[in-house]
Amino acid sequence: MIDEFHKGLEPAAVPQDGSNLRILIVHTRWNSPIVQGLVEGAKKAMVEQHKVRPENIVIESVPGAYELPFAAKKLLEVSQIRAAEGANDLMGNVSLLDGLNLTGTSSPATSTPAATSTASKQAFDAVICIGVLIKGSTMHFEYICEAVSQGIMRVGLDSGVPVIFGVLTCLTEEQALNRAGMDKAGKGHNHGLDWGQGAVEMALLKNRTL
Numbered sequence: 001m002i003d004e005f006h007k008g009l010e011p012a013a014v015p016q017d018g019s020n021l022r023i024l025i026v027h028t029r030w031n032s033p034i035v036q037g038l039v040e041g042a043k044k045a046m047v048e049q050h051k052v053r054p055e056n057i058v059i060e061s062v063p064g065a066y067e068l069p070f071a072a073k074k075l076l077e078v079s080q081i082r083a084a085e086g087a088n089d090l091m092g093n094v095s096l097l098d099g100l101n102l103t104g105t106s107s108p109a110t111s112t113p114a115a116t117s118t119a120s121k122q123a124f125d126a127v128i129c130i131g132v133l134i135k136g137s138t139m140h141f142e143y144i145c146e147a148v149s150q151g152i153m154r155v156g157l158d159s160g161v162p163v164i165f166g167v168l169t170c171l172t173e174e175q176a177l178n179r180a181g182m183d184k185a186g187k188g189h190n191h192g193l194d195w196g197q198g199a200v201e202m203a204l205l206k207n208r209t210l
């Protein structure tokens, strides 16, 4: 019997320095209190354990888990276009995306104008999709879980940018609370911590030059 409250993944063998990384977190507004706990766990791991700059963590929200793959794909594409435009700017061209708030809801984990404008030219090095699916009384749960896991995997493979599957697929709210470290007994483990760690590790792997 696997321990109900396992304590997450082993740290990587070598320190993972995320100080030059830019990370996107896309989270759902379904089951928001639990989702927010998971988002905070991911941010905590990236900033406190892996030196990711808060201004380089961009947070976007979508209605539900089913929207996560589309949002991840779209926002990745925009960041890559912006980075390419930024490269052109070095030769004096005007960026077509400058000054556009394309999503209207993006917010760096902290907003410092100088850092934000600098960071906005850097493509995302990894994406963390965070959501909580809780089984209801129909098969809706099963269909969404399958679609979302396949969709998130496809965005990562198609884009070449690591996309962390941060979606809890739970039969009960108690299971979700335990996996966000929000259970009353305090025996749970916040999987957001693992997802933040994994995002840094996979981003560095993506950027590794052989």
Ligand SMILES: Nc1c(NC[C@H](O)[C@H](O)[C@H](O)CO)[nH]c(=O)[nH]c1=O
Binding pocket: 028, 030, 031, 063, 064, 065, 066, 067, 131, 132, 133, 134, 135, 144
């Ligand atoms: N039941 C849950 C949902 N359902 C909504 C879908 O994700 C989607 O937003 C809708 O079908 C419109 O496309 N979403 C969750 O994130 N968690 C749930 O438990």
Ligand SMILES: CC(=O)[C@@H](O)COP(=O)(O)O
Binding pocket: 133, 134, 135, 136, 137, 138, 139, 140, 141, 144
């Ligand atoms: C994951 C879901 O979509 C689920 O919460 C919906 O509940 P129900 O199956 O009772 O409609």
